Amino acid sequence: MNSTPAHLARYYNGGPTGLAGPNPLEHVLFEVKRTIVGQDLLLERMAVALLAGGHLLVEGVPGLAKTLAVKSLAAAIGGQFHRIQFTPDLVPADLVGTRIYHQPTGEFQTSLGPVFTNLLLADEINRAPAKVQSALLEVMQERQVTIGRETHRVPEPFLVMATQNPIESDGTYPLPEAQVDRFMMKVLVGYPAQPEEYAIVERSLQPAPPVQAMLTPESLTAMQGAVQRVYVDPAVIDYSVRLVAATRSPGRAGQPDLDRYVTYGASPRASISLVLAGRALAFLRGRDYVLPHDLDEVALDVLRHRIVLSYEALADSVDADTVLVRVLRSVPVPDVVLRDR
Known part of the structure; x- marks a missing residue:
């Protein structure tokens, strides 16, 4: 994905979380990983x-x-x-x-x-x-x-x-x-x-240990x-809309050679799911605000099943992830200003 803006880098590396104490769901995942x-x-x-x-x-x-x-x-x-x-x-x-x-x-x-x-x-x-x-x-x-x-x-x-x-x-x-x-x-x-x-x-x-509730x-x-x-900045919402719009017209996102591979792009439900999944991921990471990086992390999972590829893509052995990676890299990441809510 795009490089992290300098003024946001500290939030990607154990910076302020905005949430007190560990996330309870971390204990759930730890128990499952047993x-x-x-x-x-x-x-x-x-x-x-x-x-x-x-x-x-x-x-x-x-x-x-x-x-x-x-x-x-x-x-x-x-x-x-x-x-x-x-x-x-x-x-x-x-x-x-x-x-x-x-x-x-x-x-x-x-x-x-x-x-x-x-x-x-x-x-x-x-x-x-x-x-x-x-x-x-x-x-x-x-x-x-x-x-x-x-x-x-x-x-x-x-x-x-x-x-x-x-x-x-x-x-x-x-x-x-x-x-x-x-x-x-x-x-x-x-x-x-x-x-x-x-x-x-x-x-x-050996017998598996029972999973504790x-x-x-x-x-x-x-x-x-x-x-x-969890707070979602308007710039993050706009970023999700631009990501999804780029799947419908890759040429407008600077990837004109991909237009022939995409028959239908993702629907507005994808924009909603992108923000909702990014918000849940931010909470899971211990933050009470969403960053563009959260959307980047879940973008492939949210979008790969929502685009319909053409027969030309099938003939050229081009899958959805190949198209999405190129499209998503061409969408500029916003500079989100974190402010008091």
């Missing part, structure tokens, strides 16, 4: 999504501890965890629940589905048909489920973490763009380094309220 080796970026992005009230799409090959990571995080915050294995024969009632006729009373009773939890893992989400994906879409966007004529709210906090397998396409259904756009971030999970893999194998030889769902909800009070 079980998970590596995957620091995934764990941090999961924490950002929790604090910002967003959802996470994770792409990676099987066996990279994606399920274990979200299960451990749910245990560390003292919340409920449910896992749904998406398959082509799944129906919406398997997710949200249904109404069951109770013969002794002659009445219908509502049986709520597994989406009524704090952390929901939608494993291999692209294996489910469109009806199931649309049912999950309502839960993600509205935080509620409609069964018959009754509406039921899901518990708070609520996070959907969906996984995709990038190496297999047989029997899969591409996610609709409207649903992909509902995910605040898309994180790419890679293979661990050799020392990390050694530690993983070593830990597998370091928070309660109520305290996490209170932390989400504190995140909403």
